[in-house]
Structure formats: structure tokens, C-alpha cells
Amino acid sequence: MDEKLFEQFEDSGLIKTVDRPAEGIDSSQKVQLNRRGNELFNKGQIDTARRIFQTTGYSDGLIRVGEHYLEKSQPIDALKMFKLAHEHTRCDMLIEKAALAIRKLLEEEDTHE
Secondary structure (H helix, E strand, C coil), X not given: CCCHHXXXXXXXXXXXXXXXXXXXXXXXXXXXXXXHHHHHHHCCCHHHHHHXXXXXXXXXXXXXXXXXXXXXXXXXXXXXXXXXXXXXXXXXXXXXXXXXHHHHHHHHHHHHC
């Protein structure tokens, strides 16, 4: 495998991480928005809740959205949520699983040549 391919992503990684909490929102507004995001999440309006949690930087909400994505077999979306929430343990777990899957595919490819 050409390792140079990954060198272009050294600083930024493969997951978009520029999403940062919006500036100019005071703590009382964040509390209100996070409550609304929790209500929406509990009603199953996951994408709207996700947008709120990304806007406020609410890591617990982002983690819950990430867990939801895992349950729906969307590991890339889950990884992004965990990355935004700075949830390194879950990120590492997903990256390790992806690496194992890729390794297995490459080994299978080698045996079929």
C-alpha cells in the first residue's frame, strides 16, 4: 500500500473537524438550545438535534447522536460525532475496527492473487 496517500491528511485527518461551537451564544442560550436538542433527540428528530448540539458544542448530545449512528450502522457518521465531542476512546475503537477490516480485506485480496 502507498503510505504517501495518507501523508496529505496528517494535519487534518480524514474526518472533517472544523465544526466548532458557534461564537456569541451565552450560557443561558446554550442551556435552552441543549434542552431543545434533547427534546428533539428523544422525539427521534436526530438530525435537527445534531445540528443544535454541533452549534452549542454539547459533547454529551454529540455522543448520544454518535451512539445512535452506530446503532443504525453508520460508523463514519458516528466517528465524526465522537471526534467533535472529543471522545477519544470511542474514536480509537472505531478507527481500530476500520483498520482491522481493511487489513482483512487486503489479506483476502493477497490470497486471491
